Amino acid sequence: MLFNSYPFIFVFLPITVIVYFVLNRFRYGVAAKCWLALSSLFFYSWWNISYLPLLLGSIAFNYTIGRLLQARQTVSQNPSSTQRRRVSKIILFLGISGNVLLLIYYKYADFFLVNIGAATGWEVPLLNLVLPLGISFFTFTQIAYLVDAYRGKASEYNIINYVLFVTFYPHLIAGPILHHGEMMPQFDRVRGKLWDWGNAANGIYIFCIGLFKKVVIADTLAVYANAGFDTASGFVDSWIAALTYTFQLYFDFSGYTDMAIGAALLFNIRLPQNFNSPYKALNIQDFWRRWHMTLSRFLRDYIYIPLGGNRRGEAIMLRNLVLTFLIGGLWHGAGWTFLFWGLLHGVGQVIHRLWGKLGITMPRILAWAITFVFITVTWVFFRAETWAEAMRLLKGMSGLAGLHLYLNSALLEPLALIVVITPMVLLGRNSSELSVSFRPNFKQAITCAVLFVISLMYITRISEFLYFNF
Template identity: 45%
Template sequence: MPFNALTFLLLFGPLALGLHALCVARRPVWRVPLLAGLSLAYYAWWDWRALPLLLASIGANWWVGEAYRHSGRGTLIALMLALDLGLLGLFKYLGFFAGLIDAATGAGFSAPDLVLPLGISFFTFQHIAYLVDLRRGTAPPMTLTDYALYVAFFPRVIAGPLVRAAEIQPQWQAHPPWADLAARGLLLFAAGLAKKVVLGDGLAAAIDPLWAGAGAGLAPEAAAQAVLGYAFQLYFDFSGYTDMALGLALMLGIRLPENFRAPYRAVSIQDFWRRWHITLSVFLRDYLYIPFGGSRHGLARQLGALLATMTLGGLWHGAGLTFVAWGAAHGIALGLHVLWRRAGLALPPLAGWVATFAFVVLAWVPFRAPDFATALAVYRGLLGLGGGTAGAAPDFWPLAALAGALALAGPTAHDLTARLRLSGPLAAATALLLAALLLQVGNDANQAFIYAQF
C-alpha cells in the first residue's frame, strides 16, 4: 500500500489521520499506542507475511536494550547486532553470496529463494542506530510501545528517512500547533505526490523501454535519454516519497529529518552526499566511516575507510555486483576529492558542478542496469559505439527539461514547509486541489516506489 495508491489516499491515510486527531483531542495518553498500532497495521497491509519477523526483531532488540541499561553488559548489544546483521544477510544476501561461491568454485552451490521482507534494510538500521547510541549514552530509555513506534512509524518504515531515537521520541509527548503542522504537511504531501506521479512515473514511462532494450544496443540520443532520464526519475521518485513521508509525519505532529537538499546542485562529490539521502549519509558516517578510522589515523586509513564505507553502502542498496561497483565508484571519487583538497586545488563552482553532475549521472548506470553487460551497452551507446537502432522517446525532452529545471532551481522540502508562508486554510485547500488533480493526471497514481525494493 504505497502512499500513491488509492487505497492509502482514500482509506488508510484519512482513517489514520482522523483517528489520531480524535485521540489527541480526547485521549492524548493513547497517542503512542495508536500510532504504533496504525504503523503495524500499515506494514501488515503491505506484506502480512513479514509482520512476525518485524515484531520479533522489535521485541528482541528492545529487550536487549533494556538488559543493557540495567546490567551494562556490552556483550549483549554485540550479540544482538550480529543477529540483526545475520538476519539481514540471510534474507537479502544469501543468494548473492551463494552465486559468488558457485561462480568461483563451480560446485553447483545454491541457496533457497527467500522472500525479502519489506523494509528490512531500513528497520535493521533503526535497530543498529538505537543499540549503538544506547551504548554511547545518547539514546533515551523507551517502553516497548515507544520502541515499536520508533522502528515501525508508518510514514518512514518502508524507505526512511532514517531517524535516531533521541530526535523523535521526545516529539511523542509534545503538543505542537496541530492545525499549522497539518496544513504544511498536507501541502508537502501533495508536492511529493506531484513529483512522484508527474515526473517520476512520467520519466519511467519514457525510459523503461529504452533500458529494457539496452542490451541490444542504443543509439546515442536513446542512451542519453536512458541515463539522464533515470537520474531524474530516481530523484523525483525517491525525494517525492520522502516529501510525502515528511508531510504525513507533520500531519501527525512529528518532524522527520530532511533527506534531500537539492542534490543535483552539488559542486563536489562530498557536497552531493551532504544533500542526497542525507540520513543514510549520516548513518554511514557515524556507524561505519568513523568506526573504520575516519580521518583520525592518517591519509591511507581515511581513503580505505571511505572506500569500505561506500562499497558497503552500495551493497546495502542491493545484493548485486553492480551495486557494489556503484558504491566503490563513489568511494573512489570521495577519496580523490580528499586528495584534491589536500593538494590545495579547487575548481570554480560551475566547473565543480559540471564535473559532479556528470559523475553522479554516469555512476547511476550500474545502479539501474541489471548486469554489467547492460551497463556497458549503455556506455557504448553514449559514445556512439553501441551499434543500436533503438529510437529515442519522442516526448522525453520536454519532460526532462521540466525535471531538470525543478531539480536545479526548484524549492526543497524545507522551502515548502519553512519559507513558504501560506495560511493554514489556503495551504490545505491548495494541497487538496493538487491531490485531486494528481489522481487524474497520474492514472490513479499506483506505480511502485523504487526504494521500496531496498
C-alpha cells in the same frame, strides 16, 4: 500499503489521524500511542502479512538488547567497572550481529550462493527469498538505537514507545533513518498531542508536492527509463535513458520522503530532512551531504568513524572512505553492480579529497558539470540489472557504439521532459525550503489543490517506490 494509493489517502491516513487526536483529546495518551503503533503494523501487513512476525521478532530482539544495555549504562561509565563495560560491548556486538545476520540472510543469501556456484561449478540450490518490505530501514534504525543506548544517548523502557519508534508508518518502509532522541520526545510534548492547523496545512502541502513528484513526474520518467535500459545502445538514446533514470530516482525517492514528512506533520511530528537539492552539488562530497542525508549520517557515524575515520592518518582515512561506500553500495542491493557503484563513489571521494589538497579552485559550472555527469554515469550501475546491460549503456554513452545524432519521435518525448525538469531541479526551491517558508493562504491552497487533483488522475497506474527494493 502505498502512499500513492486511494486506500491510504482517503481511508487509512484520515482515520489514523482523527482517532489519534480524539484519543489524545480525552487524555488517553497511552491508547493513542497504541492506536498509532497498531495502525503502523497494519500498514506494514497490508503488503504481506507473512512478514509481520519477522518485524515483531526484530523489534522484540532489539528491545531486549536495548534494555540489557540500559541496565549496564550507569555502571559501564564507572572507571572501576572494566569488566561490566566489556560485557556491555559483548551485548552490543551480539545485538548488531543479530541485525546484520538478518540482513545477510534475506538480502544476500542467494547472491552468495550464486557466486559460490559460479566459482566452484557446483549446482547450488537457491533459497529464492522474497525481500521483506523495509527490512534495511527498520534494521538500520534499530542498529542506530542499540549504539545510542550503549553510548548512553538513548533509553526506552516502554515497549509501546519502542514499537511506535520503529514502526511509525510515515518512515517505516523507506526512511528517513531515525535516531530515537529526535522523534520519540515529540510524542510526549503536550502541544504535540493537540491538533495543529498550521502543521496540518504544511503537512498536506508537502504531501501533495511529494505525491505529484512520484505519480506524475517519476512514474512518467520510469516508462522511458525502463525502455531505454532495455534497448538503448546508441549515443543519444543511451544518454536519454541514463538521464531519465537519474531524474526518476530523484523524484521517486524525494517524493516518498516529502510524503513521509508531510504525513508525520499531521501528527505534529517533524522527521529529519533527507534531501537538499543533491543535483545542485558542486562535488561528490557535497552530493552525499545532500542525497539521502540520514543514510549518509548513518554510514558516517556507525561505519566510517568506527573504522577509524580520519584519526589514523591520510592513507587510512582514504581507505575508510572507500570501505564505507563499498558497504553503502552493498546495502542498496545484493549484486556486483551495486558493489561497483559504491566503489566508484568511494574512489570519487578519494579523488575529491586529493584534488582539494592541490588548492586549485574550479569554476562552479565546471565543478557542477563534472559532478552531475559522474553521478549520472554511476547511476547506470545502480539501475542496470546485469553487468552486460550496464556496459551496453556506457558503451553507447561514451560514443563507442557510434555517434548517431538522430532523434525520432520516441526520443523527443523524454528529451522534452528532461529539458523541462532540469531547470526545476537545479534552480527551484526544494520541498524543505518551501516548507520553511510556507504560510497558509489562498494561493497555497490553490497550488495544493491543483497538484492533488492532477496526481489523482495518475494514481490509476499505481507503482511501488524504487527504494522499496533496497
